[in-house]
Amino acid sequence: DAKTTQPTSMDCAEGRAANLPCNHSTISGNEYVYWYRQIHSQGPQYIIHGLKNNETNEMASLIITEDRKSSTLILPHATLRDTAVYYCIVRGAGTALIFGKGTTLSVSS
Amino acid sequence: GAVVSQHPSWVICKSGTSVKIECRSLDFQATTMFWYRQFPKQSLMLMATSNEGSKATHEQGVEKDKFLINHASLTLSTLTVTSAHPEDSSFYICSAKLAEGYEQYFGPGTRLTVT
Numbered sequence: 001d002a003k004t005t006q007p008t009s010m011d012c013a014e015g016r017a018a019n020l021p022c023n024h025s026t027i028s029g030n031e032y033v034y035w036y037r038q039i040h041s042q043g044p045q046y047i048i049h050g051l052k053n054n055e056t057n058e059m060a061s062l063i064i065t066e067d068r069k070s071s072t073l074i075l076p077h078a079t080l081r082d083t084a085v086y087y088c089i090v091r092g093a094g095t096a097l098i099f100g101k102g103t104t105l106s107v108s109s
Numbered sequence: 110g111a112v113v114s115q116h117p118s119w120v121i122c123k124s125g126t127s128v129k130i131e132c133r134s135l136d137f138q139a140t141t142m143f144w145y146r147q148f149p150k151q152s153l154m155l156m157a158t159s160n161e162g163s164k165a166t167h168e169q170g171v172e173k174d175k176f177l178i179n180h181a182s183l184t185l186s187t188l189t190v191t192s193a194h195p196e197d198s199s200f201y202i203c204s205a206k207l208a209e210g211y212e213q214y215f216g217p218g219t220r221l222t223v224t
Contacts, residue, residue: 032211043202043215044153087152096143097204097213099153
């Protein structure tokens, strides 16, 4: 079973920041938080991952709470092409990614 | 970045026949590859994990003799669906892990339709 809880769906206006929450209250000390997204009928795309520090790359920012029980993925300026299912996954080193149901993000103009 | 390809991108086969799907890591060596299946409006489900040169490990409920996996090289893994039936119709996605590091890179998927 997936170790994370995400809202089923979210809406965001184009150009605004999209903040996608994820709860992972049972995360272990050596497990990372990964975010992937899947655009319809394509393979999942890696977005970002982190252990305990906040992370930022060209796609997004990842904010992890100090107790590591939850995190937020931030897309700073959402575009229509960001409409996708976003998966928050907790994973230990060397193990396979196990997908939950994810959050369907709909970006509209 | 690391690129994973799959072939074919879509395939239609008749019930009772077998179909092979290839997964290739194009610009890196993958010691471990994963196979997932995704039914419409559902999430990805892990089917099996394969390590180069050894037998694949199938997840509980996934028949190893029906879903044959071969990982003969560091850049190629194949999934063969034997004696396919309409209920095997699905989106099959492979993923490859770098020999060093934790990241998994996904292929574009193969849509299988069994008639």
